Amino acid sequence: MNKKLKGKVAIVTGSGANIGEACVKALAAEGASVVVADINREGAERVAAEINDSGGRALAGYVDLLDEKSVETLVAASLEHFGRIDILHNNAADTRPAQMAADASITELDGSVWDAAFAVNARGTMLMTKHCLPAMIAAGGGSIINTSSGVSILGDIFTPAYSASKGAVNSFTRNTATQFGKQNIRCNAVLPGLILTDLSRSMVPEDQLAMLEKHTLLPRLGNPNDIARTVVFLASDDASFITGQLFAVDGGISTHQPFVGDVLASMV
Numbered sequence: 001m002n003k004k005l006k007g008k009v010a011i012v013t014g015s016g017a018n019i020g021e022a023c024v025k026a027l028a029a030e031g032a033s034v035v036v037a038d039i040n041r042e043g044a045e046r047v048a049a050e051i052n053d054s055g056g057r058a059l060a061g062y063v064d065l066l067d068e069k070s071v072e073t074l075v076a077a078s079l080e081h082f083g084r085i086d087i088l089h090n091n092a093a094d095t096r097p098a099q100m101a102a103d104a105s106i107t108e109l110d111g112s113v114w115d116a117a118f119a120v121n122a123r124g125t126m127l128m129t130k131h132c133l134p135a136m137i138a139a140g141g142g143s144i145i146n147t148s149s150g151v152s153i154l155g156d157i158f159t160p161a162y163s164a165s166k167g168a169v170n171s172f173t174r175n176t177a178t179q180f181g182k183q184n185i186r187c188n189a190v191l192p193g194l195i196l197t198d199l200s201r202s203m204v205p206e207d208q209l210a211m212l213e214k215h216t217l218l219p220r221l222g223n224p225n226d227i228a229r230t231v232v233f234l235a236s237d238d239a240s241f242i243t244g245q246l247f248a249v250d251g252g253i254s255t256h257q258p259f260v261g262d263v264l265a266s267m268v
């Protein structure tokens with residue numbers, strides 16, 4: 001079978017579990033050599049071993065996105081191991097339960113919670129992009145995919161700092177696409193809706209999951225492979241004329257009048 005990403009090298013941050021794991025495995029399954037980058041060493045090593053055991057090529061890489069030196073070390077190790085970088089997926093985010101719980105009422109929001117959200121989600125994305133771009137340009141171009149969120153464009157009553165940090169990711173996506181388009185660098189963002197993972201199941205109560213499903217146009221909530229398939233598409237030459245775009249992957253929850261789910265429910 002002709003694999004879409006044969007000969008390409010991809011780095012995926014936060015790929016030691018959940019959505020990032022699905023994405024890095026999907027990129028590897030399409031023939032890319034992958035760097036499984038995470039602050040979670042154990043997770044990165046497990047995922048890289050699983051890819052290698054199933055015939056792919058993976059390197060586990062420790063990175064702490066709060067630390068620019070750590071980012072530089074990861075990028076250097078990736079280049080030393082695989083010789084080039086073609087694809088960067090900025091997937092990592094600060095989703096620690098304590099951080100998400102403290103990211104609540106705006107009138108009580110501590111500045112440190114705001115800073116923590118921006119430090120990983122926005123500044124971490126910037127640092128990875130900054131340090132990968134020279135190698136990507138040297139390789140003749142490449143694709144950067146930033147994971148944002150539906151709450152970057154839709155108002156919500158929860159997580160104002162997380163939402164604003166993802167808004168910064170959207171803006172940085174367009175800046176990257178604009179500054180480096182002529183060097184054949186494409187940069188797009190994926191905006192997931194609620195994606196069912198162990199983490200989101202533990203954080204979102206069952207009754208709220210049911211509400212989300214009711215307001216989703218399609219008859220189910222999302223799963224990590226929905227994001228992974230979009231990332232593979234954006235990484236591949238199938239998307240070679242697509243840049244600077246924000247793609248909602250959310251079953252249509254962001255596309256309609258807010259009362260549609262209630263009207264549909266009243267009609268059954």
Ligand SMILES: NC(=O)c1ccc[n+]([C@@H]2O[C@H](COP(=O)([O-])OP(=O)(O)OC[C@H]3O[C@@H](n4cnc5c(N)ncnc54)[C@H](O)[C@@H]3O)[C@@H](O)[C@H]2O)c1
Nearest residue numbers: 014018019039040064065091092093095147149192194195
């Ligand atoms: N799950 C959802 O419903 C959902 C919805 C919208 C957007 N997203 C986004 O999708 C992405 C993946 O989310 P997930 O649900 O798989 O959550 P997750 O917590 O499993 O993934 C985040 C990853 O980032 C890593 N990370 C955190 N801080 C880091 C740091 N300082 N340095 C390096 N790595 C670090 C974590 O170890 C983890 O592996 C995130 O960007 C998240 O904001 C998720």
